Amino acid sequence: MKDEIIGGIRNALERGEPMEKVVQSFINAGYNADQVNEVANRLSPASRSISESSILQSTKNQLDQKPQDNKISSPQPSTQTQTTTANLPKTQDAPPTAPVQPLKSPKLQLMPNPNQKKSKKTVIILAVILFLLVIGLVLTFLFSDSIISKFSG
Structure with a gap:
């Protein structure tokens, strides 16, 4: 049960959600409030570094995409930094996702609708x-x- 809470809170924090909103969301979903608050307190120091790294990564991706607007770009694998704390059990990590590139193909449609x-x-x-x-x-x-x-x- 705690593994689900840890994974869910980490995912929400990586997406930039504030900790208070995440905790309230888990409590509203029916999770034990004490367990949710305990996990949130453990992750709160790590949440700052997670949110900072996600902001830095999104800024870097935006800067990388600007020079490539005139060229056909190939997808680049994203590098994610993960922070782990010594007192947290190992959880199942989500697979890394490639950044979403807007499709700019010269062919609009091959078959008419x-x-x-x-x-x-x-x-x-x-x-x-x-x-x-x-x-x-x-x-x-x-x-x-x-x-x-x-x-x-």
Whole structure:
């Protein structure tokens, strides 16, 4: 049970959440308040270094991405620094994740979306109907005398 709390608090702190919010979230989720507070007190010195390292890492990633905007960039593995304390038991670490790079490919789409096919077909049908109605209106004006004479008499 404590391993889950430790892992959850570490994950939340790595994402930049404040310790108070994390503790309250675990208590609201039904975890024992004493256990959550105990783990939070153990991790609070480590939380400062975790949050500082995550801020430094995100700043470094942003600076690295700026010069690569004009080039096609290859994903670079992220280097994460982990802080461990001597009195905490070893927990299962989350696998490192590569930084998310925005996709900038010259090909927008290889296959058209099925909705686009439907909308294209609908536009063509509506254009044909509009064309036929305009032709009917023009013919009505041209032959209005003969149409009136047929109905009058």
